[in-house]
Amino acid sequence: MNASSGAVSASGHTPVLYQNVLTALNLHAGGHYIDGTVGAGGHAAGILECSSPDGRLLGLDRDPNALELAEFRLEPFGDRVSLRHASYTAMHDEASALGWDRVDAILLDLGLSSMQLEDPKRGFSFRFDGPLDMRFDPDGDFMADELVNHMPLEELADVIKRYGEDPRARAIAEAIVQARPLKTTSQLAEVIASKAATKRKGIHPATRTFQALRIVVNDELETLKAGLETAVRLLSPGGRLAVISFHSLEDRIVKRFFRRESRDCICPPEQLICCCEHAATLRVLTKKPIRPESDEISHNPRARSARLRVAERLTTA
Numbered sequence: 001m002n003a004s005s006g007a008v009s010a011s012g013h014t015p016v017l018y019q020n021v022l023t024a025l026n027l028h029a030g031g032h033y034i035d036g037t038v039g040a041g042g043h044a045a046g047i048l049e050c051s052s053p054d055g056r057l058l059g060l061d062r063d064p065n066a067l068e069l070a071e072f073r074l075e076p077f078g079d080r081v082s083l084r085h086a087s088y089t090a091m092h093d094e095a096s097a098l099g100w101d102r103v104d105a106i107l108l109d110l111g112l113s114s115m116q117l118e119d120p121k122r123g124f125s126f127r128f129d130g131p132l133d134m135r136f137d138p139d140g141d142f143m144a145d146e147l148v149n150h151m152p153l154e155e156l157a158d159v160i161k162r163y164g165e166d167p168r169a170r171a172i173a174e175a176i177v178q179a180r181p182l183k184t185t186s187q188l189a190e191v192i193a194s195k196a197a198t199k200r201k202g203i204h205p206a207t208r209t210f211q212a213l214r215i216v217v218n219d220e221l222e223t224l225k226a227g228l229e230t231a232v233r234l235l236s237p238g239g240r241l242a243v244i245s246f247h248s249l250e251d252r253i254v255k256r257f258f259r260r261e262s263r264d265c266i267c268p269p270e271q272l273i274c275c276c277e278h279a280a281t282l283r284v285l286t287k288k289p290i291r292p293e294s295d296e297i298s299h300n301p302r303a304r305s306a307r308l309r310v311a312e313r314l315t316t317a
């Protein structure tokens with residue numbers, strides 16, 4: 001299987017681990033597929049090509065701007081594509097609305113796209129001067145400004161430590177609180193740079209704090225947990241779930257979820273008699289995550305931290 005056009009994106013976003021994803025999803029003609037994070041539609045185009053002539057795709061995204069790009073990109077596939085402005089946590093309802101009880105494969109390509117990162121107005125990047133926004137969905141409840149300018153010191157330090165895993169979290173939070181009010185991403189980046197620990201070449205010292213704020217603004221980790229549960233319920237026996245994560249907090253959630261769902265018993269190890277009544281629903285197909293080759297990273301540096309995990313819905317579950 002080799003889908004040609006999806007690997008190069010006119011929108012500026014290059015889909016990561018492209019061929020690995022298409023192979024992992026075990027695509028075939030007539031299948032029903034969900035891309036829960038359709039973005040600019042790069043992976044989605046490959047899914048549609050590999051399930052020609054009549055495979056169907058439901059693409060979801062929290063960002064209406066992304067959906068516009070996907071609509072343009074996927075236009076040649078006509079009514080084989082349905083795009084919806086929704087979180088992937090709503091995939092069950094959205095699939096039901098199309099009359100789909102089960103689907104053959106689901107992809108979650110987590111995090112943000114190059115278009116989002118490189119649009120100063122979205123406030124995701126410390127490289128530009130933009131508003132403190134960071135919402136995937138412009139209708140989202142609150143912006144990063146709320147955390148940066150109003151969150152109590154202790155809570156802010158906890159957020160930066162927990163979701164940015166930055167050892168200087170407390171010092172960074174203190175510097176932010178002292179510098180309030182902060183208006184833009186570059187003001188914030190400057191304040192963080194004065195305190196952050198990261199000295200590694202090529203990694204900006206504000207990377208971890210920006211990640212932490214984005215995770216909270218979009219409730220990314222709880223959303224991922226809920227999305228994984230929903231995805232498994234929606235898969236047909238033998239159906240595939242592929243998840244690409246970009247940092248260890250996400251990858252840990254996926255790894256633990258796959259491990260739990262591949263076991264018949266999830267009682268704590270010290271408990272001698274099983275009473276959980278849990279039944280395995282998944283077979284894990286990637287003992288270790290698939291990582292991009294150096295060649296891919298050299299063409300698409302964003303792929304550097306990508307990890308792909310794949311599981312298959314058990315036929316007995």
Ligand SMILES: C[S@@+](CC[C@H](N)C(=O)[O-])C[C@H]1O[C@@H](n2cnc3c(N)ncnc32)[C@H](O)[C@@H]1O
Pocket residue numbers: 013014015016036037038039040041042043044060061062063066086087088089109110111112113136223
């Ligand atoms: C890495 S990009 C996906 C790129 C896509 N695979 C492609 O090939 O163009 C991630 C996308 O997920 C979206 N997103 C993030 N959280 C989401 C959620 N909970 N539900 C739906 N989409 C989400 C973002 O808005 C972004 O467009």
